[in-house]
Amino acid sequence: TTPPPGGGGPPPPPPPPGPPPAEIEPVDIFLLLGLEARSIDKGLSLENLQELIAFMQLPLTQEQKDQFAAFADLDGNSHISEKEFQAGWDMMLDTFLAAGAEGVGLSNSQISYRVCGCLFTYCVLLVFIMIGLAAYHEVGVHWQWAASIRAAIVGGCALAVVSMRARAAGEVATKFE
Known part of the structure; x- marks a missing residue:
């Protein structure tokens, strides 16, 4: 006989009790x-x-x-x-x-390269922040000249970071079409 439409048959039997399958060694x-x-x-x-x-x-x-x-x-x-x-x-x-x-890019040399790159980026970021802070704490006659030099260094570092940063496909906005 065929089951009635709508799947009104009996529920499937539960799995037999027992320990879970062991891992194959x-x-x-x-x-x-x-x-x-x-x-x-x-x-x-x-x-x-x-x-x-x-x-x-x-x-x-x-x-x-x-x-x-x-x-x-x-x-x-x-x-x-x-x-x-x-x-x-x-x-x-x-x-x-x-x-x-x-x-998938997880060899020892690639991991070392990534760690060194992260440490270098962290050091550059710290230098960037310290130079930026030092530009505003200069005391003396030539404070404006020193602040201008430091601001140029900070700006150059910022441009370098922005130019080296990887961008997503939708983020490149050099030309509007």
Whole structure:
């Protein structure tokens, strides 16, 4: 029979009670091959590892699969023990995370460059404020000349900051069309 229009069927059953699903560890992945992994004294063969990666449908290129196999087979005997698999998995994750972070601009050199740039900008801002304040606290005969020089320096710094500042696409107003 078909349900009545409007979806008047019974509500779906609630999920079964129990603990929430646990996070999968690399050792669990290693043991996915079960009996075959335990039947080999030396560990997984490289063919078994390729089958495991294909079974898990990991979005890896062939080069990345080969790289992982090289990371995992540390002693070069074409068999991967549980410890080798754990070390290779960790190394592969670190490599992929570092490549992904560098792809979005988070490499160590870029972070250092940004921090130094922020510190430099902060120092220029402090110098700008101090020169501006000092221009109005000059006492003596030549206070007008000193104030004019300092005002020119402050104005030059302001123009430099404005010209170096990144602008949004709608903010550029050099020509009105």
